[in-house]
Amino acid sequence: xxxxxxxxxxxxxxxxxxxxxxxxxxxxxxxxxxxxxxxxxxxxxxxxxxxxxxxxxxxxxxxxxxxxxxxxxxxxxxxxxxxxxxxxx
Numbered sequence: 803x804x805x806x807x808x809x810x811x812x813x814x815x816x817x818x819x820x821x822x823x824x825x826x827x828x829x830x831x832x833x834x835x836x837x838x839x840x841x842x843x844x845x846x847x848x849x850x851x852x853x854x855x856x857x858x859x860x861x862x863x864x865x866x867x868x869x870x871x872x873x874x875x876x877x878x879x880x881x882x883x884x885x886x887x888x889x890x891x
Contacts, residue, residue, distance in 0.1 A: 833859040835879040840869060848876045856880035 829838050829851050836855060838848050845868065852863035861880040868876045 837875040852878040
């Protein structure tokens, strides 16, 4: 019985600590947008990552800022495509 409680407590502590870890090495976001740590490599693929992320929510991505410095982020917003009628087309 003690062994089962110990394993359960360890599993709960692991999940709680993982939730406190913050942004990881990749994209972090939700349905409104997100951040990607800036590196020269990430800058090249950030648009695709943002597009893929926002598509999961039926939205499109818009890059809002790029701070070209290690330790900073590429930020993006997810928004619904415009559904306004286009006149003359």
